[in-house]
Amino acid sequence: MTxxxxxxxxxxxxxxxxxxxxxxxxxxxxxxxxxxxxxxANAVEPAVTAVVSxxxxxxxxxxxxxxxxxxxxxxxxxxxxxxxxxxAKNMLSVLMQxxxxxCMISLLWVIFGxxxxxxxxSEGGLSAFIGDFSAMFLSGITPDSVAATFTxxxxxxxxxxxxxxxTFAAITxxxxxGALAERIKFGAVMTFMAIWFTFSYLPIAHMVWFDGGLxxxxxxxxxxxxxxxxxxxxxxxxxxxLILGPRKGFLKEPMPPHNLTFTFIGACLLWxxxxxxxxxxxxxxxxxxxxxxxxTIVAPAAAxxxxxxxxxxxxxxxxxxxxxxxxxxxLVAITPxxxxxxxMGAMALGAVxxxxxxxxxxxxxxxxxxxxxxxxxxxxxxxxxVGALGTAIVASPMLGGFPLDGxxxxxxxxxxxIAVIIAVAxxxxxxxxxxxxxxxxFGGARVSDSDEHDGLDISSHxxxxxx
Numbered sequence: 056m057t058x059x060x061x062x063x064x065x066x067x068x069x070x071x072x073x074x075x076x077x078x079x080x081x082x083x084x085x086x087x088x089x090x091x092x093x094x095x096a097n098a099v100e101p102a103v104t105a106v107v108s109x110x111x112x113x114x115x116x117x118x119x120x121x122x123x124x125x126x127x128x129x130x131x132x133x134x135x136x137x138x139x140x141x142x143a144k145n146m147l148s149v150l151m152q153x154x155x156x157x158c159m160i161s162l163l164w165v166i167f168g169x170x171x172x173x174x175x176x177s178e179g180g181l182s183a184f185i186g187d188f189s190a191m192f193l194s195g196i197t198p199d200s201v202a203a204t205f206t207x208x209x210x211x212x213x214x215x216x217x218x219x220x221x222t223f224a225a226i227t228x229x230x231x232x233g234a235l236a237e238r239i240k241f242g243a244v245m246t247f248m249a250i251w252f253t254f255s256y257l258p259i260a261h262m263v264w265f266d267g268g269l270x271x272x273x274x275x276x277x278x279x280x281x282x283x284x285x286x287x288x289x290x291x292x293x294x295x296x297l298i299l300g301p302r303k304g305f306l307k308e309p310m311p312p313h314n315l316t317f318t319f320i321g322a323c324l325l326w327x328x329x330x331x332x333x334x335x336x337x338x339x340x341x342x343x344x345x346x347x348x349x350x351t352i353v354a355p356a357a358a359x360x361x362x363x364x365x366x367x368x369x370x371x372x373x374x375x376x377x378x379x380x381x382x383x384x385x386l387v388a389i390t391p392x393x394x395x396x397x398x399m400g401a402m403a404l405g406a407v408x409x410x411x412x413x414x415x416x417x418x419x420x421x422x423x424x425x426x427x428x429x430x431x432x433x434x435x436x437x438x439x440x441v442g443a444l445g446t447a448i449v450a451s452p453m454l455g456g457f458p459l460d461g462x463x464x465x466x467x468x469x470x471x472x473i474a475v476i477i478a479v480a481x482x483x484x485x486x487x488x489x490x491x492x493x494x495x496x497f498g499g500a501r502v503s504d505s506d507e508h509d510g511l512d513i514s515s516h517x518x519x520x521x522x
Contacts, residue, residue, distance in 0.1 A: 109208050110201055114339045118215045121335025125222035128328030129157050129229055136321025136383075137233050140429050143313040144510025145237045146520035152232045152241065156248050160225040163252060167191050168224055169217050171253075172260045177267035184269060185258050193217065204338040211338065219335060224260070227284045228252050233429030234292030238302050238507050241515050243493040243500035250492060251291055255485035259283050259478055274459070275474040276450060276467065278347070279336035281391025281442040286478045289436020291486035293427055298490040299500055301426030303507055315375055322379035326355060329386045333393035343457070347393040351386065354405030358385025361409030369417070377413070380434060384412035387438035392446035397455025404445045412438050440475055447471045 134153040138146050160168075167188065175186035190196060200213035228248040235244060260283045262268040263275060270282070277283060302310070312318060334347040362381025363373035388408035389401050396404065416433035427433060447468035450456040458467070494500045501507070506514035513519060 109210050110212060111204075111209050111339075114204060114209065115211045115215055117340035117344070118211055118219055118335060118338065121331035122215070122219045122222055124328045124331025125219070125226065125335065126328075128325050128332060129222070129226045130154055132321050132324030132328050133226065133229055134321070135317045136325060136379075137236065137429055139314040139317030139319075139321060140233075140312045141236050142310060142510070143521060144512055146313065146512060147518060148241070148511035148515055149232060149236055151516055152236075152244055153229045155241075155245060156229045156232065157225045159245060159249060160228055160252055161221055163249065164221045164224045165193060165217075168252070168257055169193065169220065171257045172224075173216075173220065173265055175261075175265070175267065182267045183262065183272070185261050186265065206339060206341075209339065216338075220260075223280055223284060223332075224252065224256060227256050227280075227288050230284070230288040230431055230435055231292045231295060234296040234427045234431040235299055236428040237511065238501050239299060240497050240500055240502055241511075243497045246493045246496060247295065247486075247489045247500075250489035251482075251485055254489070255287060255291065255482050256283070259287050259481060262477070263474070270474045270477065273473065274461070274467070274470050276395055276446045276459075276471065277391045277443070277474070278394040278446075279333045279390045281387070281439050281446070282474055282478045285387045285390060285435040285439030286443060286475060287439075287482045289432045289434075289439055290479050290482040292431035293425065293436060294483045294486040295490045296427045296432075297425055298487060298494075301424075302428065303504065305426045306421065306424065312376065319375060319379055322382060326351075326382060326386060329355075329390075333390060337394055343394050346397070346457070349398050350389050350393050350396055350401035353398055354389035354401040354408075355382040355385030357402045357405035358382060358388065358409030358412075361406045362413045365410055365413045380416065380430070381409040381413065384408045384434050384438045387412075387435055388442035388445065390439075391442045392449050395446055395456055395458060396449035397457070400449030400451075400454045400456055403454075404442065404449050407445065408438050408441045411441050440479075443471050443475050444468065 130153065134150045137149045137153060141149050170188050170190035170193075171186045173186060174190045176182040196213050196217065198212060198214060201210040202213040202216040203210055228251060231248065231251070232244065235247075262270045263277050263283050265271060270277075275282070304310070329351050330348050333351045334344040337344040337347055359378045359381040362384065363378050366377040367373045385405035385408050388404050389396070392401065392404060412434050415437040416430045420427060420430070420433060425432075447464060447470070448454070450458040450462060450467065451464050452458065490500065502511060502514060
């Protein structure tokens, strides 16, 4: 992805300029030449318009459809996936946090988020880290504004790019909700998301996807958001959960999901929506978009099966929750590589992510005793790191990949590693500060012990999910 290029009015064609020159150098023919020039301008104008007006309706339709698919990932997909994983008394609180977060970030994106992420100077000052306010409130962006795709001369309406990127911005803070579920105040989580979005999501999106961004200029590969979305949110979820503290009874009493049917439906909606997430990031309806769709099928399929196999060997059974979690882990891992990997590389990357994320959820979390309630770090943080580093490998043409010019596996791996380190450090610091601010503003970010015992549905929202 790159920043939009807004076009200006076309210059006169070369032939008319030459004709004007003849008129100036041959006074006797000036009047006749002027008449010919006027006639030529009238004749050529439609052709000029046809050449310059390169907005592709097919690509635009694909991008609008991809945008709708990504919205379905968040509401209802992510909301149902998370809602089924919590206890019944907290079902509505998770739905409300995801839904309200989507609404809030959508507004913030239009007010200042898009401007800070995808506008600004290409070099100098802070342009490597953040944009400017030149497009605040979408100033200067009209239905006639266009954004460049990856093919020279082919464009889509800039508003299409704006709303597509809005969906990425909205789902990323919503992912963090899962790490804080069942014990955070509603106002505190909304405040946290607003601060973190402003100071972590926007700078990292700018650094990775803006053509003057630090990581963009370093050559970091992130086709659809492995660093921007998944590592960013996974690390924030871990840090925020550590500061917030564990749920009452964590590691002492069982806290099983209350409705795996909802979780399964949510996982399926996530998978379907992810086609817009990954293939839409190509910005065009081309063969590479088709490759991204294929990769978005085979990587999660492989991850679901390897997670299930790991579960069978270590626990004696393969669970539906495990298969769904594995599929999400595979989707996370293929996200940065969706347009760089071939099908075989995507399968391998998904298979590795399934096993590694299983270990992070089943072994690492109990060992470190952090209460990442719905495994945001274990799946999105760890899976995002596996995917970001693995992209450098599966992009190799020897493995059927599609790298950019100048690619070497070793050099790209080091670039990816640097990008991961920067994203981890940046997100962790912002998440810590945002959580501390939320705690200070609300007299502590946690609900009271009695409210936690009763459940956030009734204590925070005054209603029950079930009668």
